[in-house]
Amino acid sequence: MADSLHAYEHVRGIYFPIAIGVFAVIVAALLILLVRGARRRSAPGRKSDALAFELFYAVTLACVTVVLVAITFHAETPLDRTAAHPALRIEVTAAQWSWRLVYSNGASVTAVSTWHPTPAFVPTGEQVEFVGTSRDVIHGFWVPQLHFQRQLLPGYETRFDLRFDRPGRYGGECSVFCGNQHSEMHFALQAVSPARFQSWLNSQTAQPTAAAAVAARAGRSAQGLTAGRSAGRVGAAEAAG
């Protein structure tokens, strides 16, 4: 199960204390050396090499590296995997400067250059698959509360799974600088119980015209992603010429 929140907290719980501990040890050693060196009246020491000790130290550091990397790999593997049968699939389309989240039944939520986006609903405790792409430049789909982000590339589908254990509102931001109104490119997700989610989703599909339009647009974008990119390139060449 891709549980980014748990993975982040697990690795942070090991890495941060080690980092703080190493910092404290080195600064303490430095202070001791400074105090002793400031008081020293006799001639400075002459010993300037301790190759055996340095070798031992290097091996110790290599062991620390192995441990850290093992912890990281263990936590990362499930994060990079996507479930074969996700409970829900949401297609995300990012553009300068908007988000569009489309559900498999055609329901959609859009947020255009806003600090206060209308939330898209997701069920709690279930694996939700996101399939993201961009219509223009690189954007970043970042949910800070889940400690997870993925970049959405033009003409390419990025897939990732997220799980929302706690009910409530999850803010989302574009993390990759994407031009003029990058600061304002926000989205929001509202995690509710699966039952409430289902009734919300059903209420969204009660607008057939909008749903049809979205479905048509989604279909077109799925087929024409690469075409859209090369069309952009033609436009670029024309603009330059």
Place this chain on the structure above:
Amino acid sequence: MSTLTVPARAAPLRALASTDHKRVAIGAGAVAFAFFVAGGVLSLIMRSQLAADGGVISQDSYNQLFTMHGSTMVYLFVVPVGLAIGLYFVPLQVGAAEVAGPRVALAGLWLLVFGGLSMWAGFLTSGGAAAASWWGFDPLSDSLHSPGSGMELWIFGVVMATAGQMLWAGCVLVTALRRRAPQMTLLRMPVFTWSMLATCLLVVFAFPALIVALALLWAQRHFGGVLGGGLGAVDYQQLFWFYGHPVVYVMFFPFIGMVGEIVATFSGRRFFGHHAFILALLAFAGLSMTVWAHHMFTMGQATNKYFALTSTALVVPAGIEYLDLLGTLWRGRLRFSAAFLFALGFIVQFLVGGLTGIILASPPLDYGLNMSYFVVAHFHYTIFAGSAFGLFGGIYYWFPKLTGALLRERLGKLQFLLMAIGTNLTFFPMFVLGAEGMTRRIALYPTSTGWQPLNVLATFGALVIALSVLLFLINVWVSLRSREPAGDDPWQGQTLEWATSSPPPRHNFDALPPIRSFAPLLDAREAAQEATARARGDVAEGAPA
């Protein structure tokens, strides 16, 4: 071949036309420092925008400012200033009369000047300066999303400055490898020269990738179809970061080298673990060519685990280097000069940047923190709180050699105090802001986020930094106007640059002392002390009981 005769009084012109490596280096250092001040002014405007939460400048202007701030600091300040100091001191430290390729070195200076002017000329165009970040990454930087000549001028400027840096690196590398004094073996080269050797290797091997990336970007902007296809954006970043990570070490090695020299000199003892340090530097340089895609973890287009492994393995050479710095303090007899204080500032503060770098090298943590202010804090701790402190240490240490005059120590210590306070006030809050979800490169944020108090604190810190830099400029002015003569060797230095006059003559040395280790002047001093002690001992033994 005809030589250009320059009127004696045209000092600035002389600086721009001389082929003396020392003049070229001072010219390059001065130009780079001017860009540092200019880039710093941009950051003050950005900081006031973030403290006021908008209203100072438009989002578009903000985007130009952070792009030009990053570009200026990387391409026009930290990289060139490190190489410039190498250009000055590597020939001196290896006992050479001249740098290899002096005219090539001069060309590097002109490329830096024109490159910088080209980038900054963007502000004069109707569309404004480049605004696609210092990465200039496609497709944001293509002609559709970044039309106008600001971006074009940026591409040309970066290519010119980078080409100039490659020329300097070639000169310094060849000087260290081929122009050493007869007794100066490779393993007798001082720590700073070795750090420059590692730096120049990285420049020579990694910087061409940036020029290729920018050439492709230029072709993409004008003809299209180069970075096309679904993953052209990824291709650009692979090339860019193949430059973009090694450059991080180009902005680190020269300064840890300086710190090593300073720590040894002001501990009054030989650098500890010289061979291990050299080995660590070379391992560091090699390893740093293999870690670039850790900047791309969240793209999902690289083998994250491989790059997490190589990035975390940097712990080994970094740990050795720290051990050697601390080992040099061990049983040292310390003199707390301004240069030494800046070196200590480097050691403590760079550590914060290094440890958070290990944190960001873990993909599960990077997924949560990438592109946030946590990253901004991390690299400012390495580049500013680390390297810039090393740089100021180096300036206080070597200024007397450059000019024959000492900088004022008290003003220097005050500058250190202000700069250390300002730096931590500015950059430490950014760790918290990043962890709370503040994205980098945003011009505005809703006040409901609660980020304003920490941003105000960071802005206040930035003003304190500005004050400390002002104090430095005053110090330089005062010290040059009423000079305290430095003599050849004001600090009891250990390396060859202290065995010649301050400033050194055109040909660097009238005579060289014997070179039997990496600290020839310390050898001579210790031998003299031993001789005195022996003489005294003989007298004592010979005296009647």
